[in-house]
Amino acid sequence: MNSSSALEYALLGLLRQKPHSGYDLRKAFVTTPMRHFSDSPGSIYPALRRMQTRRWVSAMVEKDHARKRQEFTVTSAGTRALVAWLRQPITREDVVWRLDQLMLRFAFLDGNVERSDALVFLEEFEREMTAYVRELREYEKTFDSNLHATTGYLAFKNGVDSYHAQLVWVRHVRKEFTEVVS
Amino acid sequence: MNSSSALEYALLGLLRQKPHSGYDLRKAFVTTPMRHFSDSPGSIYPALRRMQTRRWVSAMVEKDHARKRQEFTVTSAGTRALVAWLRQPITREDVVWRLDQLMLRFAFLDGNVERSDALVFLEEFEREMTAYVRELREYEKTFDSNLHATTGYLAFKNGVDSYHAQLVWVRHVRKEFTEVVS
């Protein structure tokens, strides 16, 4: 169905908030906590071109600006694509392999989907997260106890810890959301 | 200097623990918590070939086994490459962009470097982590308070939380290590 890169959706999400130039978007990746995206022109400009040919965004040359500068705006097709991405059901694979993308999706929910969709997102997130943490704790039991001081075991424990922290966050946010809605 | 992919070092690390076939390594990525590596043959076999031509690993065909099966062993050059990767100074970029790789490095410290190197690793990790968490908290202050209920802000908070959880882990492990060594 769809399968564009996280970068493209990150750009779409930012453009939905307000039109930006390629340069603006690059700066956003440096100055905001969306740090894990590269600010290299070699990734951002081609991504914008791809989305342009796909009619997800449209470019307008700004005359009023002193320098040449193109502002990109999300089209209705682009919005539909973004919303479809945001509303995808959350799978175990998302939790295991693409946690960062899930958080990116959550960050862009506001202004693009209904509050009820955000609740569904959080419920699914909590469900998959709970299951995965349980799975990790099961796996933990299989460790030989004389390995407990090894860096391998400690690294694994760190994984469990950080997934657990994530789970605590989801529960907290979901509770907040439920209270506001009801 | 060096710049191989995380996948190659993951394979090296596993092979250092004991020789494996390509198939074994694939299974390791499915059955252990090293889940974020793909178990696709299209990534693992070419990576093994690359390392073989680079003389980081050597392959031996096992006769005793019923089926054809190649076991890979790390050469001394491969070990040197792994150790060099493990002992690299930790940078801010590592913490921001490659946290998973840092944990992978930590997991493979045992059996490959001195205990003192592990301590240096933890010290540098804690230093960079502390600085980054402080940076994030500074950034948090710049948020308009009427945005505090937005998913964007909550996603950011989640980032701060999980980095903080990581920091707590590092401090704890470092304390343990220091006590054992002294």
Added chain:
DNA sequence: GTGCACATGTAATGTGTTACATGATTAT
């Protein structure tokens, strides 16, 4: 008048993903 920030691109390279492909051995 020189350097920096603005602003946009291209080309080479490597590599991960997906899908395709083959064949042997073991268990049912």
Added chain:
DNA sequence: ATAATCATGTAACACATTACATGTGCAC
């Protein structure tokens, strides 16, 4: 016999990274 597991690969494709490349306007 036939399905599942073992075992190894290749080919097409898309994409990110890095480095290279160009040019404008402003500040000092």
